[in-house]
Amino acid sequence: MTIWELDFYSRPLLDDNDKKLWEILICETPTRIQQDPTTLFRYSEFCGNTDVNSITLKTAIEKAIATSGQSPTKIRFFRRQMNNMITKGCEDAGIPAAPSRRTYTLMTWITQREQEVYPQEANYDEKSAKSSSVQYPALNAVPLPDAVRGDKGDKWAIVSLEASAFSDFDEWDIAFGEPFPLNHLDPTTKIPGLLIFSPRAVPLAGWMSGLELGFLHLQKNPRSSLVLETGVSDSWIAADLPNAQTLKEAESFEAAKKAAAGIHFLAIQKNPDAEQFAGFWMLQE
Template identity: 55%
Template sequence: MTTIWELDFYSRPVLDENNKKLWEVLVCESPLDVQTPIDSLFRYSEFCPSTEVNSVRLRDALNHAIEQAPKPPDKIRFFRRQMTNMITKACEDADIPVYPSRRTLTLDRWIEQRMETVYPTMPNYQESKNPSVALPPPAPRPLPDALVGEKWMFATLEASVLNEMPEWEIAFSEAFPLELADLSPETPVPGLILFSTRALPMAAWMSGIELAFLKYIDSPPRLVLEAGADDAWSLANLPKLTLQTEAKNFEAAKAKANGVHFLAIQSDPNAESFAGFWLLQELNLA
């Protein structure tokens, strides 16, 4: 099975003996399955003085993490775009494929926990907000013609049903334990199902673009798929008020599910298998 790591390298709200902010490397394993035990995921942390912040130091930290991990990563994801050059260079030097991604759910949750329970207990802690990584929303691009769905529909599944994903027939998928999002089993989780006679090629393409989340935008009204660090793709135009209402209801349900939702691809509405099924969560990285 593929092993994916999530990586952050940034300053923390703690000062060193020279009154400079400490930096920290955080590495954690991405869960790829809805039933993955969170406690089984590999994690590694290493502090670094500000005078040693460079790609060589980060590469060394990655090598230290690999020495302790049960398995080296097949690829690494990172969300902090202002560190792109340094992270990319370090991963390339360590011979690990690296991708900017907003699919860093475990890392985001871990940083929040450390901001609340770890850094405040350290000497020379200085309370501050987690630095913003928000950028202006990307302009959505049209999907390649060969990947446009012929039909689509909104759907809703209870969280408990999603826990059965490993039993479904799915060609391309990725999920995460719902406890990461603090969802109860009875929570309704909204989603979008795309239907296409080219379902498998569409799912294969989507599996390679670091899916982030689905979103309704109203100018002009359409459904957008956000991916990578700052990519966005138009999935469907919504010229009718009835469709816009459905999309707003989808957004409301997504908010009640702590941003969790799903995207599925099938060949037709009667299909009993999925070409693709991804559990997604819209994170607030601002």
């Protein structure tokens, strides 16, 4: 399965008429733990503001497909304000579009270009240079659907593994999931994770596999819980924190996540004795 990540947005560069240049960026999502993202397919193309439309995007996607020699199964994008144009451009090119905060490789690439590429250009506009990070409005998280949860509720545990423990991840027995490379981390880095135990582990993991899993984070209002952010606008209560002890565990999870550059994981098993995972996703905030 090949997945691409895409951005279509203005950059801090000016054309001959002092109008902002726009850029299409496409990169391949790494799907194995040992891959180096910088060696995977990448495509970039500038265009003027009069060519910012779905036709230009469709043509660029077709060029990328021809250049790479492969057609992705879907294209992820994170900019909600470009939703209609990007969705139409992708679908006109015959590729499903997926609004997603799971565009980790793309965000790293954009940051690298903002720091190392655009400032070196003669037409760089320092006044308009700004971070490409997108702020998402805080939304009320909702419980996971009853249909995929156990009758007596699911249990959970906060755990951690050293980065080196993931070296053979591609050989683990996992029904649903998605990793990404950890090659850039010190092997001793502690990666925190939320492990959910559910009698309906496979249905729960299967349902989650249809979402675009972004990241987990601690939310204290209106009630303390670990919240799973998916797509670009959905929030789910992954674990309630009913007392001071569980809240302390979640705060430790947040601290460990910060120390690991935002990297963490979500895993699902039927019970603590299970030898396989119904689901396992590497995440990053």
